[in-house]
Amino acid sequence: MVFGFVNKDNMALLTDLYELTMAQVYFKEGLNKTAIFDFYTRPVSKRSFFINAGLEQLLYYLENIHFTDESLNYLRSTGLFEEEFLNYLKDFRFTGNIYAIDEGDILFPNEPIVQVEAPLIEAQIIETFLINTLQHPILVATKAMRCFIVAKGTVLVDFGLRRAHGTDAGMKAARSSFIGGFAGTSNVLAGKVYGIPIFGTMAHSFILAHKDEEKAFEAFAKQYPENTIFLVDTFDTVEGVKKAIKVAKKLGLKRFKGIRIDSGNLLELTKEARKILDENGFKEAKIIVSGGINEYKIKELLDNGAPIDGWGVGTELVVSADVPYLDCAYKLVEYDKEPVMKFSKGKVTLPFKKQVYRFYENGIFKKDIVCKYDEQMEGGKPLLKKYMENGKTIKKLPSLKEIQEKAIENIKSLPEEFKDITKTVHYIPEVSEVIQKTVEELKKEYLKKG
């Protein structure tokens, strides 16, 4: 019996086979000069911006990637690799440089999010894992931030672990939604590993196991008098609220943390619940809702005056249900100091090692310009920073809380139209004249050769 956990020792094999077969050909040819690869995403509908996340995990991978004897034995068994190349892999380490936009920064389509500068073989071998590590965190951090924007100060908690696509997605969803402004997660391991605050209420099964709602409430509140959020919708929500109050009074609690409603008409039920709680002197008890919550429902409920204090956001957050994948890519843009580009229809890439400059006007985002790395763009703030040099991380990484604070600050500088979750602004950063000219020249050159 096997689970198939990925770990530090086998993660080098978590790659597409062609990365390794191509690497062997490069190796045999001695084609291993410095390559520059861009990781970027193309535009998608329903997203006017993205929030960057996942960089720390990428740096961990790059610092630790190695091929164990067990991995090499497997590769040998495929019959696709020669001993000389397997020997090369035995000593393989990532020795390149990484330029990246900070986690928590706002991203737009077509601009490099991470730029890899490394010997071609290394830059090729890391491709698959790099995309895997970055895409899902960006999806979730972005979805979380869309929730944060419409939640207007109410509390958001990640309840999505059970519906995340596997164990790692559950971890990444907790971390990324925290970056996107969430207060915490229900995921205990994410609490331990990333230091994220953990939250929880109670389940319907807890009520049902006690047979009697009141008895269940009493048992929980006795154990956690300061910390109980009563789940009130197992049978009848309004009756459930009354029973929660009855139990709180019986136990002599002056206050309790709150109630959770997981089904039914949330607008009507929360209004009714608020009224009953207030009438009984429990004005501080919070109303939490869950069950199919997303940014659209949060906005609708709050716009209609639902007295909701907190949200358990699960499935739709962690799978990014309305945009479950990015049209992202990792493309060679420079090899041995020469610009490189691809001409496949609709999938044109921008050549050169690059920089992205962000411009503001009166503190509000105005535009991004994508240019060559050595171009100067006066008044612009360079977004790509050197995070890794010769395979070693050279920047002190911020704490997760600092990344979250940065993300929230960034959003303040975004024009309102970008923050309207009901519309999509199809913003594409400008490309510098130098790059544009090279694109034209390479096209001409290609057509001449063609």
Place this chain on the structure above:
Amino acid sequence: MVFGFVNKDNMALLTDLYELTMAQVYFKEGLNKTAIFDFYTRPVSKRSFFINAGLEQLLYYLENIHFTDESLNYLRSTGLFEEEFLNYLKDFRFTGNIYAIDEGDILFPNEPIVQVEAPLIEAQIIETFLINTLQHPILVATKAMRCFIVAKGTVLVDFGLRRAHGTDAGMKAARSSFIGGFAGTSNVLAGKVYGIPIFGTMAHSFILAHKDEEKAFEAFAKQYPENTIFLVDTFDTVEGVKKAIKVAKKLGLKRFKGIRIDSGNLLELTKEARKILDENGFKEAKIIVSGGINEYKIKELLDNGAPIDGWGVGTELVVSADVPYLDCAYKLVEYDKEPVMKFSKGKVTLPFKKQVYRFYENGIFKKDIVCKYDEQMEGGKPLLKKYMENGKTIKKLPSLKEIQEKAIENIKSLPEEFKDITKTVHYIPEVSEVIQKTVEELKKEYLKKG
């Protein structure tokens, strides 16, 4: 710097906080009689059936779950748990029974897929991980089987690792798509861990790094004369096909494995490519396509006569793009031998420990009946089998290949309307009279108490 890998030692903490706080209350109350929980999925649009997958990983988890000192120290640090309960967790093992439908079997909504019979505390603590482990594999195996149905014998390969939601999803997607009829995966680690055949071609970056398409083709084909699939669409697809042929001839190859087209009008381009390959005597060279492939595109292309031999199916498979989550649940249905059910609006559960009987007519699926575990349904085949007893797996698990063969056999017994990917059959299994009667009685009882 931290990645956050989940492993055998920390997986017990990959759970929602409330599972552990509820467990502490159960523990303090001594509420720990035998509970039965059902894992099942509610109906979703765009899916007429599901394929079961993920059971082996669930059994691994249940056999190995334990709380290390490090885990316990973290729980202690939250201030939510008493020493007495932490001591209980120190010796925690899963000691229950598992009844499950086989991997590769067809599933319908509302029938138990996995049934847990265990002391209440154990059954509660495993909830979150259980759902996480089963949902994504079922999604992917189902999506894969939909592709298999329309692929009509052409070859399907999982190319989705890079766009899967994290590392574990990449592993599960490879395993689950194989169950759903795929021939293999690009994921090398899945090849090693699960013994799945691995496949690969070459990337656009490989062509671009050589600057010259022909040189790139030649370098690869020299290394892998038997095993080269030329990626022909980096510049101009038709020219690319011609160059592949030129290189094959130059190297004196009588045959080569094939070409891959990743962009453009796949119907026109594959027809043109087939013609050129045939005219040049490379009738055995296969045509593989990739890029945004899903079951709908496979059907459309083959219906229109595209001469395609194989498909790299990536993103939309591994995230199950059109149905990125199941409305699945894990619900208490029996406690201490008494039937239990929940009355929340639209989320009614079926009480009792159950069995599912499947009926066929002339070898074709006719219906399922969900009944009490001890009811006899003559002529029906019971689907739930006892996989685990007292925490130990008691059934020899089939190989992945055997599961795949079973899944393909099962599909043959499914009426054609279920296999039409363009329509959804909203089939819901029957519920036995005994269960229906109990539901009515429990409702009455509840209303009386209310």
